[in-house]
Amino acid sequence: MEENSKRIVIVGGGLVGALCAYYFGKRGYRIDLYEYREDIRRSKSPRGRSINLSLSNRGRLALRDVGLEEEVLKSAVPMVGRRVHFQNGKCIYSVGRNFLNKFLLTAIESLPNVLLHFDCKLIDVNLKTDELTFYRCSSQDYLRVTGDLIIGADGAFSCLRRSLQSTPLFDCSQTYIDHGYIELRISPEQSHLMKPNHLHIWPRGSMMLIALPNIDKSWTVTLFMPLSEFDRLVYKEMVLEFFKQVFPDVIPLIGTDQLVNDVIRTKPSVLVSIKCSKLHYRDKFLIVGDAAHAIVPFYGQGMNAGFEDCTVLNNLLDKYSEDFGRVLEEFTRLRVSDAHAIADLAMYNYLEMRDLVTRPSYYLKKWFDKQMHRVVEDKWQPLYYSVTFTHTKYEVCLQQRDWQSKVLKRSLLLFGIVALSFSALTFINIT
Amino acid sequence: MEENSKRIVIVGGGLVGALCAYYFGKRGYRIDLYEYREDIRRSKSPRGRSINLSLSNRGRLALRDVGLEEEVLKSAVPMVGRRVHFQNGKCIYSVGRNFLNKFLLTAIESLPNVLLHFDCKLIDVNLKTDELTFYRCSSQDYLRVTGDLIIGADGAFSCLRRSLQSTPLFDCSQTYIDHGYIELRISPEQSHLMKPNHLHIWPRGSMMLIALPNIDKSWTVTLFMPLSEFDRLVYKEMVLEFFKQVFPDVIPLIGTDQLVNDVIRTKPSVLVSIKCSKLHYRDKFLIVGDAAHAIVPFYGQGMNAGFEDCTVLNNLLDKYSEDFGRVLEEFTRLRVSDAHAIADLAMYNYLEMRDLVTRPSYYLKKWFDKQMHRVVEDKWQPLYYSVTFTHTKYEVCLQQRDWQSKVLKRSLLLFGIVALSFSALTFINIT
Numbered sequence: 001m002e003e004n005s006k007r008i009v010i011v012g013g014g015l016v017g018a019l020c021a022y023y024f025g026k027r028g029y030r031i032d033l034y035e036y037r038e039d040i041r042r043s044k045s046p047r048g049r050s051i052n053l054s055l056s057n058r059g060r061l062a063l064r065d066v067g068l069e070e071e072v073l074k075s076a077v078p079m080v081g082r083r084v085h086f087q088n089g090k091c092i093y094s095v096g097r098n099f100l101n102k103f104l105l106t107a108i109e110s111l112p113n114v115l116l117h118f119d120c121k122l123i124d125v126n127l128k129t130d131e132l133t134f135y136r137c138s139s140q141d142y143l144r145v146t147g148d149l150i151i152g153a154d155g156a157f158s159c160l161r162r163s164l165q166s167t168p169l170f171d172c173s174q175t176y177i178d179h180g181y182i183e184l185r186i187s188p189e190q191s192h193l194m195k196p197n198h199l200h201i202w203p204r205g206s207m208m209l210i211a212l213p214n215i216d217k218s219w220t221v222t223l224f225m226p227l228s229e230f231d232r233l234v235y236k237e238m239v240l241e242f243f244k245q246v247f248p249d250v251i252p253l254i255g256t257d258q259l260v261n262d263v264i265r266t267k268p269s270v271l272v273s274i275k276c277s278k279l280h281y282r283d284k285f286l287i288v289g290d291a292a293h294a295i296v297p298f299y300g301q302g303m304n305a306g307f308e309d310c311t312v313l314n315n316l317l318d319k320y321s322e323d324f325g326r327v328l329e330e331f332t333r334l335r336v337s338d339a340h341a342i343a344d345l346a347m348y349n350y351l352e353m354r355d356l357v358t359r360p361s362y363y364l365k366k367w368f369d370k371q372m373h374r375v376v377e378d379k380w381q382p383l384y385y386s387v388t389f390t391h392t393k394y395e396v397c398l399q400q401r402d403w404q405s406k407v408l409k410r411s412l413l414l415f416g417i418v419a420l421s422f423s424a425l426t427f428i429n430i431t
Numbered sequence: 432m433e434e435n436s437k438r439i440v441i442v443g444g445g446l447v448g449a450l451c452a453y454y455f456g457k458r459g460y461r462i463d464l465y466e467y468r469e470d471i472r473r474s475k476s477p478r479g480r481s482i483n484l485s486l487s488n489r490g491r492l493a494l495r496d497v498g499l500e501e502e503v504l505k506s507a508v509p510m511v512g513r514r515v516h517f518q519n520g521k522c523i524y525s526v527g528r529n530f531l532n533k534f535l536l537t538a539i540e541s542l543p544n545v546l547l548h549f550d551c552k553l554i555d556v557n558l559k560t561d562e563l564t565f566y567r568c569s570s571q572d573y574l575r576v577t578g579d580l581i582i583g584a585d586g587a588f589s590c591l592r593r594s595l596q597s598t599p600l601f602d603c604s605q606t607y608i609d610h611g612y613i614e615l616r617i618s619p620e621q622s623h624l625m626k627p628n629h630l631h632i633w634p635r636g637s638m639m640l641i642a643l644p645n646i647d648k649s650w651t652v653t654l655f656m657p658l659s660e661f662d663r664l665v666y667k668e669m670v671l672e673f674f675k676q677v678f679p680d681v682i683p684l685i686g687t688d689q690l691v692n693d694v695i696r697t698k699p700s701v702l703v704s705i706k707c708s709k710l711h712y713r714d715k716f717l718i719v720g721d722a723a724h725a726i727v728p729f730y731g732q733g734m735n736a737g738f739e740d741c742t743v744l745n746n747l748l749d750k751y752s753e754d755f756g757r758v759l760e761e762f763t764r765l766r767v768s769d770a771h772a773i774a775d776l777a778m779y780n781y782l783e784m785r786d787l788v789t790r791p792s793y794y795l796k797k798w799f800d801k802q803m804h805r806v807v808e809d810k811w812q813p814l815y816y817s818v819t820f821t822h823t824k825y826e827v828c829l830q831q832r833d834w835q836s837k838v839l840k841r842s843l844l845l846f847g848i849v850a851l852s853f854s855a856l857t858f859i860n861i862t
Contacts, residue, residue, distance in 0.1 A: 166588040173604035
């Protein structure tokens with residue numbers, strides 16, 4: 001590893017911050033990573049949200065480039081279920097958030113040039129002096145730091161992004177959806193009732209339940225529905241009545257008591273989508289991951305998109321010989337359009353997963369999509385395939401869907417006309 | 432004044448924060464107002480941006496309700512110029528930002544139950560403990576406070592709003608326009624060249640210059656244009672060449688040397704528009720003014736909308752017997768739609784002022800608008816009139832414009848057909 005006297009400050013030690021630190025650490029920079037939580041490897045109650053995550057090709061490539069993929073996959077569960085079953089045997093993985101985060105923190109700690117600082121909450125960014133102020137809860141004091149490059153991987157409510165939003169032409173919008181989610185659990189004992197290695201989906205129009213497998217044979221079940229529906233589920237009877245009506249087969253999987261308790265006790269989490277028109281400021285500040293492009297979880301691409309940021313950043317550092325000014329500018333240019341595309345796709349999938357999959361027309365289209373892919377693999381990639389199993393720019397995936405939709409509609413129309421004409425001719429011949 | 436043991440914390444001592452403090456102070460609450468700057472009444476160089484502001488009916492009503500209007504108008508310059516000249520002699524006022532801010536601070540200081548704290552920059556909001564952390568630059572220490580109600584009037588880049596954005600369903604978008612502005616000055620000596628008591632506008636398509644009168648007979652001139660154009664004006668020759676081509680009559684008003692120096696030296700300010708879907712959180716937090724709805728300045732309504740927040744808030748406190756929970760909820764319900772409406776109107780006026788006013792069709796419409804208003808005053812209020820000279824909800828002003836536009840288009844079409852028919856008949860009679 002080359003030595004490099006430049007100092008990189010990374011804000012946030014979640015998945016993307018940790019992987020980003022590993023990338024820069026591998027390049028020989030001096031890295032200081034500041035995380036507002038305690039070290040999750042030592043804390044007893046890590047935060048509970050989104051226990052497991054989908055890991056697909058983009059995320060895998062980012063891990064592979066720094067030699068971490070193999071180890072991660074050992075603790076991930078492949079999901080080859082219907083929605084992700086392609087003829088060439090590709091699959092996505094279900095991987096535990098806490099496992100992966102701990103794994104990445106340990107990986108970066110093995111690098112001598114990386115320092116981890118926990119319990120440091122970023123509270124102020126001075127864009128003139130490039131100074132960050134962190135608050136340390138345990139010692140109730142404040143810490144001031146700066147660096148040659150400051151990277152915000154501090155999540156959807158990024159403090160760094162909020163500061164950058166006051167710089168010229170840094171547009172930003174955040175949109176909550178009116179659905180929230182809670183996480184439930186199927187214990188390993190009930191696991192025999194579930195088809196293994198699949199992503200299970202219960203689509204129900206305005207609501208949806210999904211289950212992802214864990215390495216210990218338990219399943220994490222996520223219930224998505226309007227926040228107003230959650231508000232109604234306050235008594236045992238209501239919860240049971242609701243599940244009997246909407247998801248009757250899930251009751252034995254989780255167990256009546258467990259189900260009722262968890263639903264009543266758990267406050268639903270909300271979901272937000274964030275789009276920015278810029279991801280950097282000068283040659284000094286950059287945001288990545290959720291801080292740059294939080295998306296709704298319905299494409300399983302949140303972590304993958306964040307990891308892909310690391311790949312893109314790494315390639316640009318090579319291309320522009322680590323000239324931060326050019327790297328950051330190019331990162332914004334390349335990544336904003338992709339971030340917007342995957343945000344839109346995720347939002348669209350939110351509709352598709354809970355509603356469209358219940359309609360026959362959806363399956364007709366899917367079937368046609370699959371046949372076309374079978375015949376001209378490279379030229380016709382179904383949207384889900386290109387997003388999940390290739391490294392095609394998200395923006396291009398979205399563009400492909402647009403022209404494919406047109407072809408698909410026309411083909412189905414043509415097919416209808418031919419079928420009709422054929423029937424008519426047959427009818428004439430008969431009479 | 433009744434005594435009230437409840438404590439109100441106000442963040443920001445700009446125009447809206449100060450007026451809001453005055454309103455609550457008048458009601459007998461204990462008020463603490465925290466402002467990040469030094470006391471502008473003592474500082475030598477108050478910040479330079481938007482030296483003077485348009486004060487129209489909404490702002491005047493808010494000042495009048497607490498008995499401050501008369502005093503302010505003494506130091507304001509009425510503008511009765513073409514764009515604001517209505518037959519009933521209504522006018523808007525040009526008022527100095529610094530004067531008004533100092534005046535309001537002095538007014539609130541006269542109330543025994545209000546305390547002002549300067550040099551206190553809000554850096555953290557704890558939404559669980561309702562605790563605010565301020566940083567004091569002079570003593571380099573931190574201050575923690577809380578209150579029964581916490582109001583953020585801390586401007587477009589409000590720290591309080593940023594915290595509220597992490598609460599459920601608090602959507603927010605911020606959009607920069609690609610135009611910036613700089614402020615120039617016409618000295619009192621050149622003032623005889625300007626028609627007094629008018630708002631002067633030089634519309635030039637993609638750019639625009641406006642001049643507002645000051646009480647000392649000087650004028651504040653604001654040049655709006657694309658940021659890319661400002662970037663080009665770096666040398667004396669370029670500045671002069673530009674003004675000779677685009678605003679030749681402005682050169683003698685400002686003076687060649689002064690003009691060139693000011694344009695080269697001044698960094699253009701950027702303009703941002705901010706829309707939120709909520710303006711409060713629980714019964715505890717509220718945002719007002721630019722923190723809640725920063726808008727572009729082209730309708731002269733920024734301050735007026737902020738002041739109107741105080742009027743609305745005050746009326747709701749009466750209506751709901753100071754039950755903060757209901758007041759805040761109702762404030763969001765009433766004010767979000769108005770804030771969005773005036774944001775859109777201001778953005779539209781940005782186009783109208785610099786471009787549409789140069790087209791004949793604009794004047795035909797304006798003329799028709801005026802005639803209709805003359806005939807049925809109450810039922811037909813031109814948009815500019817209702818926004819500037821009434822207290823009609825902004826949302827309703829916008830709705831009125833929509834149906835008026837339809838009537839106007841149809842009437843002009845009908846007028847055209849009648850005129851054409853008449854010409855045709857005349858022609859037939861002649862031949």
